[in-house]
Amino acid sequence: MDPAIKPATRAFEDATPLLSRPEELRRVAAEKGYLFFKHFFARDEIMAMRCLLLGVLQEEGLLDPGKPLLDGIGNQPAIDGLQPEEINWNGIGTTQQVYRKVQKLEAFHAFAHHPKMLAMFGGLFGERAFPHPRNIARIMLPSEALKVTPPHQDFLHIQGSADTWTCWAPVGDVPRSLGGLSILEGSNNAGLLGVTAAEGAGGLETILCNLGYEWAEGDYEAGDMVVFHSLTVHKALPNRHPGRVRLSLDLRYQPASQPIENASLMPHGPFEWDELYEGWTREDLMYYWKREAFDFVPFDESIRWQKDKIC
Template structure:
C-alpha cells in the first residue's frame, strides 16, 4: 500500500486534541499528507512550496533516532524526569516529581553536546538539505530540543518562524524531528492548513507598518506591533474558524522529518499519552550558506534568550 493510501486509513486520536484550555473540534481538524522520500527532491520541493510543509516518512534510520532518544533520557534520568528502572528509549515519565531546575541545566548541556550536533547534522540529512536547498546547506547554531510531560499544560501557541529570524534570509527551512514515535495525542506539531500564504500576508503587513521602529525593533519578535512573544494566537479553534481552515495533525514515527516554511503557522497540543511517554523533539533551521544569516542565531539556544 502506498503512503498516500495509508494516510486515508490513519486512525483518529482516541480523544480530541487540546491546547491552552481549548479543544480542537473534529470539523476543524485534519491530517498531514505524508511524503515518501523516494519520490525525489524536485517533487518534494514542489509539494513544500504548494503546501507550506512536507512530512517525510522514514527519512532517517529509525534505530538511530530511538538510540538518540535513549541517550537523551539516560542523561536526564538523574533529574527524576524518567520512571526509575524503565527503558530509557521508551521515555516513560516518572510518576513522582522531578527537579525542573536541574533538568533545564542538563538540557542546556545536551544541546551543546557533540552527540546532539551529530544527530542534527547527520550526513544523510545534510545531503538531503544540500539537494533541497540547491546549494551548500548551513545549519543554524541555535538548535532547540524539548521534552513535554504527559498531563502537562505546556503547548506552543500558534506562530510562524520568520518572526524570530527577521535578521537574515526568508529562504530558510525549519526542520522538525520527532525523537521517537509521537502519535497525535502526544502533542506533536499541528499546522494551520494553507497558512503559509496567511503568514506571508501578516509579515508584509508588519513590514509596512514598522517604519516607526528602530532597526533592532524591526527584527525583534518583542516589539510594539507584535502580540506577546510573537505569537499569532493561543486560541487554536478560533484561528481555524476565523480563517475557515483546519489544524492538521499527524501520527509521527521515529525516523520522520517535517520541513516547513518560515511563513507556515503552526503550534503544538498538550501531551495526553496514556502510556505516560514523554514527547521529545528537536526543531532546527537550515538555509543556503550563501544567503544572509541572522547573527542572533549564531549562539547556542539558552532558556530565556528572547528568540
Template sequence: MSVDANSPPLQPMQASSIAEPDQVLQTRMTKNGYLLFRNLLPATAVTRLRQSIASILHKHGWIKNDEDTGSITTIRSPMREGEASEGFFDVYDEVMRLEPFYALAHQPVLLQIMQRVLASDCFPHPLSICRFGWPEHDAATTPPHQDFPNNQGSLRLTAAWIPLTDVPVSRGGLAILQGSNQGNTILPLDFHLGPGNRQAVLPDHLQRLPWVSTHYRPGDVILFSSTTVHRALPNHDSQYLRLSVDYRYLPDGDALTPPVLEPHFARESWDSIYQGWKDKRFCYYWQQHDYTEVPWSDEYHRLPETHLNHALRAESEYRRQRQTQQKQQTGSQEPNTDEQ
C-alpha cells in the same frame, strides 16, 4: 483524526518520498508549506541521541527510567520552557553539551534533501533546540506561530522537526496549518504562556485552512518554511513525555541574525560546549559558509500595551493552577498513617 472535543478535526498529512523529483518536492513545499518524510534518518543516530537525553533526564529525576523503549515515562510535574526555578536548566544545559544533539543536524541524508528542496547549498543554524512536550500541560503548549519572527534574516529559512520518541496524535505532535505559507506574510502576535510567549494572530482566511498532523515515529522528519504556521498539539497521554528536536537550515549566501549563531538560551560559550567532543568537524562549521549578518529587530516581537493585562492574568492563573496541581501531587505521595 481529532485531539479533543474542543479542537477542530485534524486532517492527515501527505507523506513525500526522496525518490520524487526535486521539482515535485519544491512545488509541494510551496503549495502546502511542509514536507513529511517517513523513516528518513538512520535509526542508530536517532536512538543514540534519545538515549543520551534520557540518561540526563533520569539522572535529574524527570523520568521513570532510562531504558530505551521509544517512549519516555515522566514522573515529575510539568514545567515551562526556561523555568529556572523548576530546575529546567539543570537538564537543558547538559543537553546543550551533547555532541549527538548537534551531529544529527548534519546527517548526510537530511542535508541532501534540504539542499534539493531549497535548490541551494545550505547549512544548519548553530542554534539548535530540544523540546519537552509535557503531558496535561495545555496552557503552556507551543501555540500557533511562524519561525521567521524568532529567527529573522532570510524568509528562505527552512526548519526540520524531528521526533525522538513515538508520537501519536494524542501525545502532542506537530501540527501544520496547511498552505499558511503562501504569500510569505508575517503575522501579528499576541501573548501566550508557551515557548517564546508569543502566538500568531490568524486572520479569517487562514482560520479556514486545515490543520494537518500524523502519528510520528523516530526517524521521521518534517520540513516547513519560515512563514508556515505550526503548533504543538496538547499532550493528553498522561504518563509520556514527548521528546523532539528542531534545526533550521539557511541557503548559502542568505541573511541571518546574531542570535542564531549562539547556543539556545546562550548560557554557555561554544568553546565550553565543544569540550570533550570526539568529532571536531562540526565545531564552528558555519564559519566555512557564506552568509550575510543582519541586525535583530524587536519589531517582530512587540506587543500592544493593551496585551499587558491579559498577560498578567494568564500568568497569575497559570501559577495558581500549578500550585494546586503540585499540592495535589504532594498529597498523593504522602504515606498513609491511618491505624489499621
C-alpha cells in the same frame, strides 16, 4: 490513535517520492509550506538519540526508576517538585541544568549534519544548505505547569533569511495524543501575520482569522519528520498521556547564499560554545560557520508586535 482525538482536517502526505523530482518537491513545498517524510531516518538512529536524551533525565532523577528507560515515563513526584519557572525555562520543557547537559552532547549537534538531511535541503533550495548551529531539543516533561506551544511563525524568532526552514523530528513515536506538531497548510503564502502575547514556547501567538487554510497533522513514528518554511504557522498538540515525556528536535537550515541573523550562530540557551565543546572529538562540527561569508542582518524587534494586522 487516542479515540478522543478527532482526525485532522487534512492528513499528512508522504513527500518521499518527490525526493527524486526536485522541481516538483519545490513546487509542493511552496504551495503547502511544509513537507512530511515517512521513515526518513532509520529507526535505530532515532532510538539511539532517544536513549541519550532520556539518559540525561535519568541522571537528574526525572524518570521513573521502575520503568524501562526508553518508555520515557517521568518520575512524577520529582517533576511536581519543580517550580513552574524551572520547568518553563526557555520553552524547552525541562530545567536549565538538564538542558545544559543536552546541549553538550556532540551526537545531538552532529544530527543536524546528517548527510541525508543536507541532501534533501540542498535539493529543496537548489543550492548548498547551511545548518544553523543553534539546535533545539524539546524535552517536554509531563507537568501541568507546562503550556502548549501556540500557533506561531518561526520567522519572528529567527529572522535573517525568510527562506529558513525548520525540521521537526520526533525522538520516538509521537502520536497526536502525545502532543505532535500540527501545520497550517499553505499559511506560508499569507506573509507575516500579526501576533498577541501568549503562554507557551516563544511567548507569541499568531492571530488567525478568515485565512481559509486548514490544519494538517498525523501520528508520527520514530524516523518521521516534517520540515516547514519560516512563515508557515504551526502549533503543538496537547499531551494527553499522563506521565509520558515527549521528545523532539528543532533543526534549522537555509540556503548558504542567503543572509543570516547573528543569534542563529549562538547556542540555544545562556551557554558558550567553548563550554559546550568540551570533550568533543569532531572538529568539523565546531565553529564551522566561520568558514562562511555571510551577510548579516540585524534582529528587528518591531516586527514581533504588528498588532495592526488583526481581524
